[in-house]
Amino acid sequence: MQTCKYLVIGAGVSGLTFANFINDKDYLIVEKSQEPGGFCRTIYQDGYIWDYAGHFFHFATDKIKNFFKNKIKDDELVYKKKCTKIFYNGLIIDFPFQANIHQLEKSEFIDCLYDLYFREKQGSKEVFESFLQMLYGKFGISITEKFLKPYNEKLYACDLDMLDQDAMGRFFPYADIGQVIRNFKNDYSGSYNAEFMYPKRGAMVFVDALSEGIDRDKIILGEQVTSINLETKVATTNKNRQIKFEYIINSSPLNQFLGLFEGNTSYKEFINTLSWNKVLVFNLGFAKKSSIKDIHWAYIPSKDINFYRVGFYDNILDSDKLSMYVEIGLSANQQIDIDEQLKLTLINLKKLGIVDEDNELLSHATIMMDPAYVHVDSKLEETKQLLKSELQKHNVFVMGRYGDWKYCSIEDSMRDALALTEKFNA
Known part of the structure; x- marks a missing residue:
């Protein structure tokens, strides 16, 4: 039986950051994939460089930076002023939609501005029942029905009434009237990431x-924890390895992690929510x-288009062939x-004018991110915090997006992991 002070589940950026900054190096990382990184990994194929999904960096924390x-x-990185657009009704307009309605056709612009000005009095409210x-x-x-509702329905693949009003937190680009x-004459500057860096x-x-x-x-790769006994403080993996x-x-998805505890069914109700x-x-x-x-x-x-977002690696890395990612949102159980x-994607890329008829697809790679976006619900937040407090009584801590x-x-x-190491280091 192996022993360690800190058993770290998951070798994504959270788990790796914890291991780097914890003073007591008596840790063991268990990662189910064959390489570390989680969804922050890169594919090198046929001369193309692709991440598992679009990742763009703008570190603001001094310790991490x-x-x-x-x-x-520094010469391994490129620095860019972000250029993001929206393909809408045959137009290419600036993102975010709500701050650039003046770029629409006149009749649509008038509709958007009129409805924005005369929106229901609840527009001044601070608390809403849902994201929608x-x-x-x-x-x-x-503005909602032309862009915000259909786009976010494609992204989250759910009824937007299921989501909390702050489902996207600081990442949602708010803009009042x-x-x-003001943006009719001045470029919108409300984005949290107007500039970014990206490794070559x-x-x-x-x-x-x-x-x-x-x-x-x-670090143990290609293996995963399948059960945890909190009484004996022993974890077992799918290869029958036991770790004291x-x-x-933990940085693995919370819904999966809570199902690992032996003899404890009290978390199942929470998992189901x-x-x-x-x-x-x-x-x-x-x-x-x-x-x-x-x-x-x-x-x-x-x-009418099956994907909600596309990204252009070649425009970021200034390479000479189209290299891109396409993202399609699916519900958790959708098959x-x-x-x-893929066939539909290629048809739609041509329909949007992104790919010419004679531009041959030379290489491709497919990734299914599951989970990808968790559905934030503030009604569950209090229960989650109580659950985390209960776990901490057993020396169990959770961190990161999932x-x-x-x-x-x-x-x-990374900041979650850093805060946790500071707690232990102190």
Whole structure:
């Protein structure tokens, strides 16, 4: 039987950050995949560089920023001022939609501005029953129904009344009527990530930097924890490995993690209240550049198009062939024909003018992210906090986007791990 002070479940950015910054190096990381990184991994195929999904970085935490600065040379990174667009009714307009309605056809612009100005009095409310009610209340009927509702339904693959009004937290680009009007002459500046950095070799560069400080004897790849006994403090893996621990640090999806505890069924009711979506990602490499030469990523609200977002690696890395990702939102239990979705994707890329008829697809890779976006519900938050307090009595801690079941960035997940190490180090 192996023993460790800290049993870390998951070698994504949260788990790796914890291992780097914890002072007591008596830890063991168990990761079910064959390589670390979680969804922050990169595929190198046929000369193309693709991440598992679009990851763009803008570190604001000094400790994290300095950590990577000491490990990654500046010439290994590219720095970009973000250029994001919306493909809408034959137009390409600036994102976010609500701040750029003046770029629409005149009749649609008037509809949006009129409904925004005369939106229901509830627009001044601070508390709404759901994400959808917040959209109508803050932005009116036209902006909501032309973009915000259809786009987010495609993204989350659910009824938006299921989501909390703050489902996207600080990541939602709010804009009141004054900001909308000011933007007729001035570029919108309400985005949390107006600029970003990106490694020339993909997001895996950050994972490699985190992995450098990990003793190879302290990370188990291709294996997963299948049961945990909190009385004996022993975890068992799918390969019958037993690990005696003092603390568990979990970054794996909370809905899966809570099902690991032997003899404890009290968490099942909470697990059944959690919801999420999947995202099917197609990474595509074409023979030549697209006519879209300046956009970094774009949003597609139309329900006639199967994907909700596309991104252009070649425009970020200034490469000479179209290299892109396409994201398709699916409900948690939805089953689809991936080959049919790829065929439909190629048809729709041509329909949008992103790919020419003679631009041959040379290479592609498919990823299914499950879970991808967790559905945030504030009504569950109090229960979740009570559950976390109960787990901590047993020396069990959760962190990160999936471990803590929240909407957050990669850096936020690292900050979770950093805060936890500071607690233990103190």
